[in-house]
Amino acid sequence: MGFLGDLGGLIMTPLYYAISAVLVAWHWLFEKIGMNPDSGLIWVLSIIGLTLTVRAALIPLFVKQIKSSRNMQLIQPKVKELQKKYGHDRERLAQETMKLYKESGTNPFASCLPILIQMPIFLALFRLLDHHAAKGDGKAFITPELATSFQNAELFGIPLKATFLKADGDVAVMIVAAILVLAMTATTFTTQRQLMSKNMPADALSGPYAQQQKLLLYVLPVVFAVGGIAFPIAVLFYWTTSNLWTMGQQFYVIRNNPAPGTSAEKAKLERDRAKAAKHGKTLAVEAAEVVPEEEARPQQQRQQPKKQTKKQRQQGSGQRPVPKPKPEGGTDE
Template sequence: MENLVLLAPMAGFWDTLMAPLYWAVSGLLVLAHNLFSPLFGADSGLTWTLSIILLTIVIRTLLIPLFVKQIRSSRNMQLLQPKVRELQKKYSHDREKLGQETMKLYKDEGVNPMASCFPLLLQMPIFFALFQVLNSAARGVPKGTFMTQELADSVAQATIFGARIAGTFLPLNQFGAEQILALILILAMVGTQFYVQLQLMGKNMPPDAMTGPMAQQQKMMLYVLPIVFGVGGVAFPIGVLIYWTASNLWSMGQQFYVIRQSPTPGTPAYAAWEARMRMKGHDPATLRPGVRPPKKAKAAAVATETPVEPTNEELAAGDPNTPRVQRQQPRRQTRSNRKR
């Protein structure tokens, strides 16, 4: 009982701290719900599902600059691993000096080791806010300024494919539609999370960057993160699973575009980019990934289509009544213009 009394102020402080996110998440969710309600009904599970997906799109669109920075930072960190290994060999006897030289290397190369974690860290409070809004609505308790009691009851009762949006995989009192849909979404969430990491490591990392402590850490995260989300997913409401799966699908498409347009040299993605540039008639050596190649000049075609004026000698040899061509004299220029 004493522990509960001590935790009550902490819970109140946490709700106060998260109040702006509860306000934003509930506002976006209710706004999307109002957009889809005339089409599918206010209490329809499809309405709430589409509202969650639209909420995902809005959040991930706002995070696009950070996502691109995450991709580039992670790529640059991997590219620096050969230099980091050289520093480790040189200063293996002095860990303090090794740390200083490593940070100096990151600073000189303009790499921030924490930049690759920013989008995930920023998503976690949003994810927690959505979890609290949906989890509270499942119990008939509104959370957030815009989530009224009527809307909370609507979320609690809304169903899709026979499963409640607010339902979870656990407890397993009976295995029904909620458990089946939750299990499918958990597997989809884990699979897409795994592929997002594999896509980055498999297509946009050179072979030299795939060895060393940083690469081993990346490989560990490739398997650890999906397992963590898979284990935790059994307690997530179906609405939260829909959000996280849709977010992973967005990441897959966004990452595919970024890697395709701005690949790392020496990677399979860069080789594919060079092949595409050659097929379009461009020289990859003169281009830079991420920059649109210039349009090819059509001077030869213009030259063949532009009529050539005859000279005065040719005119004199022809019809004497044909007027001579008056040649245009060059314009006078100042000395400073001629120098330029």
């Protein structure tokens, strides 16, 4: 336990400092624009600011996740062919599958990376707020004064440090906590459902990748719902905001850059055709407005040049006619 505790501290301590630095920076910023530093609203906004900062930093990882997920979808027919060919030999199947992943630049675990990266951050924030700030003692950049401020902060009479399990019979706290837990669960489910229903081709809905996505679709919301009743209300704001960011970011990517062979791609093609048709109609109207003006202009008939003889052409160019050579033995007349 001592070694594991030291290892955990070695991993979590840098996160405590990084997260508390961002959280305190947002708190300082809102205080400078005139907000009450001890209000619940400034702490909620600071947590939302922390969420947006973390998610913005994870955008490159999200882009990598999208590319890898798309590759996983596109290679599913090839994966199925390998399963038919080497289904009797698991070792060979695993080797050929990994070879296919390597050739296509696909990481089968990339879809889980954003969640895996966020979990230590979420855990660090949870411990900062629930184990330290809620008890009035500081940690990292959260000073004892800031910890006391958070400990007493309320939003519409609801303490931010309160949880569903530690509501002490306060019905209002239980209702607000339950609403946030449901929001966190619903946004998690909707985000995963959106990915499967709109941005996965039909061939990919029956393979092992689809099974993995279906597992995440139903397991993750349950995990968050069960664990959410123990999260402080302040932490629930973090995860719900993060889910809303993910939902909006994913909606933008699916709408503007869908995977081939998906319903999202069909919808985008229809929108593009509608825009093209509208644009073409506008050009046709503009052309129709220009044509009458051109027709109204009098058109001059082009005169055809008259055919000239060789002598006339030579005279016109200033050249003298060349005399014809006399026949041999002839006489002048």
